[in-house]
Amino acid sequence: MKQGTTIYLYELAWILPSVAIPVGMLVALLVTAFGAHIHMPGMVGRVNPNKVDSSPPFDRPGLVQLAPGRYEVNMVAQTWSFNPNEIHVPAGSDVTFVATSRDVVHGFFIPRTATNIMLIPGQIARITAHFDHPGTYPFFCHEYCGLLHHMMAGQIVVEPEQTSASAGGQ
Amino acid sequence: MPTVNGASVARAGDAFQTEYSVTRAYLLVALVALFGGVLTGLFQGLEHAGVNLYPHLTPVVQSYYQGLSIHGVLNALVWTTFFISGFLPFVLIHSLGRPLANRRLAWGAFWLMLAGLVAAAIPLLANAATVLFTFYPPMKAHWAFYVGLTLVVVATWLVTLNLVLTYRAWRREHRGERIPLPAFMCLITFVMWTIASLGIAAEMLFMMIPWSLGLVQGTDALMARVLFWYTGHPIVYFWLLPAYISWYVFVPRQAGGRLYSDPLARVSFIMFLVLSTPLGFHHQFADPGISEAWKFVHALITFAVFFPSLMTFFNVVASLESGGRAHGAHGWVSWIFKLPWGDPSLACQVLAMFTFTFGGIGGLINGSANLNLLVHNTAWIVGHLHLTIGTAASLTYIGITYWLVPVLWGRELWSRRLALAQAWLWAFGMLIFSHSLHAAGLLGMPRRTMISAAPYIQPGWPHYMKLTGIGGTILFVSALLYFLNMVLTMTASRRAVQPVPEFAEAISGAEEAPSFLDSFPIWLSASAGLIIVAYGPTLYRLLMTTTYDSPGFRVW
Numbered sequence: 001m002k003q004g005t006t007i008y009l010y011e012l013a014w015i016l017p018s019v020a021i022p023v024g025m026l027v028a029l030l031v032t033a034f035g036a037h038i039h040m041p042g043m044v045g046r047v048n049p050n051k052v053d054s055s056p057p058f059d060r061p062g063l064v065q066l067a068p069g070r071y072e073v074n075m076v077a078q079t080w081s082f083n084p085n086e087i088h089v090p091a092g093s094d095v096t097f098v099a100t101s102r103d104v105v106h107g108f109f110i111p112r113t114a115t116n117i118m119l120i121p122g123q124i125a126r127i128t129a130h131f132d133h134p135g136t137y138p139f140f141c142h143e144y145c146g147l148l149h150h151m152m153a154g155q156i157v158v159e160p161e162q163t164s165a166s167a168g169g170q
Numbered sequence: 171m172p173t174v175n176g177a178s179v180a181r182a183g184d185a186f187q188t189e190y191s192v193t194r195a196y197l198l199v200a201l202v203a204l205f206g207g208v209l210t211g212l213f214q215g216l217e218h219a220g221v222n223l224y225p226h227l228t229p230v231v232q233s234y235y236q237g238l239s240i241h242g243v244l245n246a247l248v249w250t251t252f253f254i255s256g257f258l259p260f261v262l263i264h265s266l267g268r269p270l271a272n273r274r275l276a277w278g279a280f281w282l283m284l285a286g287l288v289a290a291a292i293p294l295l296a297n298a299a300t301v302l303f304t305f306y307p308p309m310k311a312h313w314a315f316y317v318g319l320t321l322v323v324v325a326t327w328l329v330t331l332n333l334v335l336t337y338r339a340w341r342r343e344h345r346g347e348r349i350p351l352p353a354f355m356c357l358i359t360f361v362m363w364t365i366a367s368l369g370i371a372a373e374m375l376f377m378m379i380p381w382s383l384g385l386v387q388g389t390d391a392l393m394a395r396v397l398f399w400y401t402g403h404p405i406v407y408f409w410l411l412p413a414y415i416s417w418y419v420f421v422p423r424q425a426g427g428r429l430y431s432d433p434l435a436r437v438s439f440i441m442f443l444v445l446s447t448p449l450g451f452h453h454q455f456a457d458p459g460i461s462e463a464w465k466f467v468h469a470l471i472t473f474a475v476f477f478p479s480l481m482t483f484f485n486v487v488a489s490l491e492s493g494g495r496a497h498g499a500h501g502w503v504s505w506i507f508k509l510p511w512g513d514p515s516l517a518c519q520v521l522a523m524f525t526f527t528f529g530g531i532g533g534l535i536n537g538s539a540n541l542n543l544l545v546h547n548t549a550w551i552v553g554h555l556h557l558t559i560g561t562a563a564s565l566t567y568i569g570i571t572y573w574l575v576p577v578l579w580g581r582e583l584w585s586r587r588l589a590l591a592q593a594w595l596w597a598f599g600m601l602i603f604s605h606s607l608h609a610a611g612l613l614g615m616p617r618r619t620m621i622s623a624a625p626y627i628q629p630g631w632p633h634y635m636k637l638t639g640i641g642g643t644i645l646f647v648s649a650l651l652y653f654l655n656m657v658l659t660m661t662a663s664r665r666a667v668q669p670v671p672e673f674a675e676a677i678s679g680a681e682e683a684p685s686f687l688d689s690f691p692i693w694l695s696a697s698a699g700l701i702i703v704a705y706g707p708t709l710y711r712l713l714m715t716t717t718y719d720s721p722g723f724r725v726w
Binding site for chain 2: 007010011014015018019021022023025026028029030032033038039040041042043044046048049050079103104105107109110111112113114116117118120121122123124125126138140141142143144145146147149150151153
């Protein structure tokens with residue numbers, strides 16, 4: 001093999017696309033964030049994990065209608081349940097989950113969606129999901145939180161649009 | 171004295187008797203840990219397939235989650251750390267052709283690491299530390315668990331110290347010479363790890379240990395997670411770089427070829443030193459309390475650290491190709507089949523590289539914030555981890571032991587064919603296991619969950635849960651073949667002095683690399699600077715605003 005130049009040429013032929021791949025992925029990331037509005041959870045605020053029950057909005061867990069088709073769920077996670085653990089909203093709704101944990105780290109995940117957030121004691125988590133189609137959507141804890149972690153779950157019932165919304169407690 | 175490119179073997183063994191004993195000790199512990207890890211791993215896999223053996227295991231193991239904690243700690247933390255701490259000093263002394271600077275320090279590090287392991291293992295086995303290997307507070311384990319793991323980390327710093335002292339002693343004797351590539355890589359790996367482990371050390375010393383001892387009342391989950399993931403991503407490079415070292419400096423010669431480019435290899439490792447640490451937020455994309463802007467910065471650096479892995483891919487594959495061509499291959503692809511596949515050490519490592527290609531692609535997906543939201547904390551991540559640490563690193567380590575154990579014990583490998591069967595079974599089992607977990611993760615199946623007992627099993631999951639059990643069982647069989655071969659090699663195989671494999675020569679050698687590449691101060695400053703930029707503002711804000719008001723919970 002001709003050494004020197006040949007080796008450098010091969011190296012260069014590999015290096016240039018190797019730079020292009022990460023750069024391309026970064027561009028894709030920024031486009032989806034600022035073009036398609038796919039955002040990660042960010043800064044919301046702190047709440048004392050020992051005083052969750054008396055700190056608004058977590059003193060009143062449940063569904064709140066902000067406007068037609070816009071809802072907020074104030075949710076408290078604890079071993080091994082969510083409060084509320086069942087929510088009813090009409091199809092076409094935007095539902096913002098405002099949640100925290102009153103003990104260990106939990107997670108909140110609606111499978112096969114990007115509604116995926118950690119519930120960290122001390123931190124307020126906030127994430128919005130959009131429900132177009134009627135049906136039952138499960139959610140569950142996806143961070144190990146103790147012996148019965150696998151039992152920690154709930155569901156969102158999306159009803160055909162004419163039905164009025166209601167929140168079930170536990 | 172042995173030289174860089176070709177030790178006179180018997181003499182090397184004599185010159186390095188103490189070093190060989192230390193490496194043997196590390197390897198024994200590593201193998202015992204791996205055995206415990208794969209055994210509990212089998213139980214996890216079977217549980218997913220609907221065969222829950224845990225009720226029959228009490229009182230030895232109390233729950234699925236205790237088993238899972240043992241599996242993670244033994245396989246991800248103990249097997250890796252002990253193997254690396256034994257293997258890299260072995261490479262370094264051969265590369266520099268001189269013994270370790272301080273042999274008492276070498277033994278001291280080993281005994282400290284072992285003491286730490288024992289301290290952590292007691293609460294773990296007594297069901298007092300069922301917190302998984304990530305031990306997120308405010309779940310609170312017994313203090314001995316945190317103290318033990320901290321001692322293991324401190325012991326790795328002593329290994330770093332010994333390697334650095336050895337390098338300095340060599341430097342005094344060889345002024346103006348290039349650092350041989352293998353030694354350079356060993357130093358980079360341990361120095362990178364030492365910088366990276368400062369996060370977990372701070373978490374342990376300032377948060378977990380005082381809190382678990384009752385010296386402070388409260389803790390904070392987010393602060394702990396930030397410190398943990400400062401270490402938690404670069405730790406995968408600590409696992410991976412020793413595999414890369416083997417791929418760069420041993421595998422090309424095992425394949426009958428030469429290393430393609432020494433300069434490119436040096437550049438890759440320098441980039442790992444600089445880029446491995448300031449990217450931990452990509453494990454916290456889903457965490458509230460960290461600004462999205464800094465998460466994007468970490469995503470960017472995550473993509474950047476993919477670059478040296480792509481360089482490694484090119485360099486290592488080109489080196490393998492030179493081996494295939496040396497065996498008479500001509501076409502574009504035929505060199506793959508001309509590789510000496512009958513050598514189990516090579517077979518393991520080439521299969522590990524092949525698997526790692528998919529692990530790397532999966533890693534890019536995980537690092538992409540938008541896609542990460544679909545797979546975060548799902549079985550996909552478990553599939554990814556088993557491709558990377560579970561195969562790219564572990565199958566390479568196994569491949570290394572196929573020559574290293576015979577060298578250290580002065581016996582032939584007991585069975586080459588058994589070793590070959592083991593390698594292919596591992597690759598095959600992992601294909602099924604990892605594919606199933608990736609697919610189940612895309613369907614939303616959570617990770618680290620006793621999933622067979624969950625009330626929310628979704629359509630599509632059961633199929634992959636069964637396959638996970640089947641893949642896991644094949645992996646376990648492969649591991650049994652491995653242990654059988656290792657035990658018999660150490661105890662019953664024919665005694666014969668085994669040659670230490672020589673380091674691969676380079677087609678493009680060190681003389682073509684600019685000498686500033688070997689200047690550690692430049693790269694250490696770059697590393698520190700980038701870490702301060704990437705972590706400084708968030709850490710400062712957390713330090714100023716965090717109130718440590720979470721009490722501890724025992725939830726198992």
